[in-house]
Amino acid sequence: MPTEDKWKANLEKVAFAKRFPGLLPEWQACQGKTVEAITPLTGKQGAAVVTFTDGSYAVVPPLAPEAWELGQALIDARHHLEPSHREAYQEYDRLTAKDKEALRSARLEKILGAIHNNVEHIPELKDRLKALVKEWP
Secondary structure (H helix, E strand, C coil): CCHHHHHHHHHHHHHHHHCCCCECCCHHHHCCCCEEEEEECCCCCCCEEEEECCCCEEEECCCCCCHHHHHHHHHHCHHHHHHHCHHHHHHHHHHHHHHHHHHHHHHHHHHHHHHHHHCCCCCCHHHHHHHHHHHCC
C-alpha cells in the first residue's frame, strides 16, 4: 500500500472514531447518566474511558488536578457536596479563613519590612508615611 493510501486510510479511521455513536462531546452531556464501567486508556497513564449504561461513553483525562483546581471544585460544587460533607466543609472554611489571615499578615510584614529596610536610604520616607497616615479618616 503506498504511503499516501495509508495516510488516507488513517484519516478515514480517525474521522469515523470522532463521530462514533455514543461519544459524549462535553461533560454536561454526562449529567444524569449511570456509569457502567471505567476502563483505563491504554497508552495514557491515568486517562480512562467512562462507559454509561445507555451505550454512551466519554474519554476522560487523568485525574491529577492542581491544588487550585481542587479548591475551586469545592467552591463550585459546594451546593451538591455540602449536604453529604458538612463537617468537611466546616473544616475547609476554617482553613480558608486561616489562609486568608496568613496572607494578610504576610502582606503586612512585607510592607513593614520594606519600610524598615528603606527608611535609612530614603530620608523623606518617614515624612511621606506621616502625611499618608494623616490623610486617613
